[in-house]
Amino acid sequence: MARLKKSDLIGLALQAIADGGWVIELLTKGNEHPARFKMSRAGVEHHVRLYIWNLSHGGKSRSEHEFRIQITGIEQFEPEPDGRTLILGWGEEFGVFAAFDVQHRLGALGASPSIQITDATLKSAAEDGGAAQDKGDGERAVAVRPGRLGRYVENQEAIHAGDLSALLGDEPEDEPTDLEKSLIDLSANDLKREFGTPGEADLRADVIAQIDSLLGALDESRPAEPGQIGHNLPPEAIDEDVGVAPAIEEAANGIRDELAKPEPDAAEVGKAGAKLAWAAHLLDMAKAEGAKLIEKGKDLAREYAAKALWGAAGTIGVVFKEEIVALLHRVAEAVLRWLQHVSIF
DNA sequence: AGTGACGAATGCGAGAATGC
DNA sequence: GCATTCTCGCATTCGTCACT
Incomplete structure (x- = not known):
């Protein structure tokens, strides 16, 4: 065998x-x-x-x-x-x-x-x-x-x-979207990268601009008294009603910090991009499946996202959150374009 | 190419479960 | 109670791979 x-x-x-x-x-x-x-x-x-x-x-x-x-x-x-x-x-x-x-x-x-x-x-x-x-x-x-x-x-x-x-469960397999798959593939540590090539700066600037829009939208949608959230989101924090925003912010800031360097760690950027794409995917699913997931969801991550989207305390407007989902997609797509540009196959 | 380490293939034995 | 079958664990052998 x-x-x-x-x-x-x-x-x-x-x-x-x-x-x-x-x-x-x-x-x-x-x-x-x-x-x-x-x-x-x-x-x-x-x-x-x-x-x-x-x-x-x-x-x-x-x-x-x-x-x-x-x-x-x-x-x-x-x-x-x-x-x-x-x-x-x-x-x-x-x-x-x-x-x-x-x-x-x-x-x-x-x-x-x-x-x-x-x-x-x-x-x-x-x-x-x-x-x-x-x-x-x-x-x-x-x-x-x-x-x-x-x-x-x-x-x-x-x-x-x-x-x-x-x-x-009858739920579909947690298949990543094509965008997530592409980002994960391009996050391989053994891929060679080339920076400073024509057009790279523009793509990098586009990623940063999209991230700024995303972080701005997150700030605007924050409840009046947000309660400061810690840095990393430890696993045990799932039980707490803190929303998915800190994880998004951490990933977005991580990308921005890396892209400020002359030679960013492209694998890290890709992984953070995949995290944002996945967050968008979860929020999309949560939107589709609605509030029932908050009560019944077995998948903690999805439940977590559902709470974030619909606002467990009813403090977060759905209109803002839908905008954030769109921005998450745009950031992930911009990261993908940049990764495709700097990666050598 | 030689060597050693590792891991799978194989065989055996002990003990429990089952049937007569 | 005894024989048989089954499950599980242990030991040995052998093939493969990595390192020198």
Whole structure:
């Protein structure tokens, strides 16, 4: 069976999460295992530790239905402090990830322990998006299609507790728009860039002008007594009713700061642009789905955006917010034009 | 090209579950 | 109670890859 290299496995998982609209910042080298990374989207941010192996069949002498990962190269699993820990197996022939609950695997490991999952669970996930298998002792092995891996990360605890609604929901996959995909693609760190070429200054000035309009519109739509919002928006802040504006402002200011430099970090600009495009996407979805999301939304990021758009306290005018959505699109498009101009393929 | 490290394939054994 | 089956974990072997 095809076997992927460690760097490919890590890349596959990161790509699956990125395809869900998350901006990924890898904190370890490409083949370092476990991999650690930061995933962020519209003000929501998770630090993640990723353990991943190929999923293989149990062997000739084993049940034909048995698949497993074999834990090699580590003495024990170490959970990510204040973050998420993923134990994944990539099942190439099923096109799904197997995911195991780190809370049940925190003890010392043997010389070459393995963790099993059945083909029925893997097939079921390939069809339905996700599936769980009771392994006894309260442990559930989960299988998840790549397009929903981001949801798995967000709802890991509930899913291993048996609530698969986040994986099985009828909502469309959180597919990024073409604009977001293009920005994410052009945010690759290994792309060469060239600055100061003819026309580049004009494109750069256009981005800054659009950002100024956006920040101005945000200022105007701010309630009379806004309450000062902190710098970064930590994940736990989702529960607070602070709106999506701080995350937008942070991304916009980040772009402006970079573009003030003679040689900006284009990858950072691209990632921030993707964040703005995603915010616009969320706000569009929230507008379409209306206030019901505020009550029922399972996707925290979308709920968060819905609150921001509709104004949880009724203090923010929709007309202003629609204008802001349009401005977010314009900034992201301007960033894309600039990135396309400075990137060398 | 040689070497070592790593990871997957394979086989085996222990223990639990099930059926007679 | 015993035999069989199944699940799970461990050990060994072997192939692949990276490094020198």
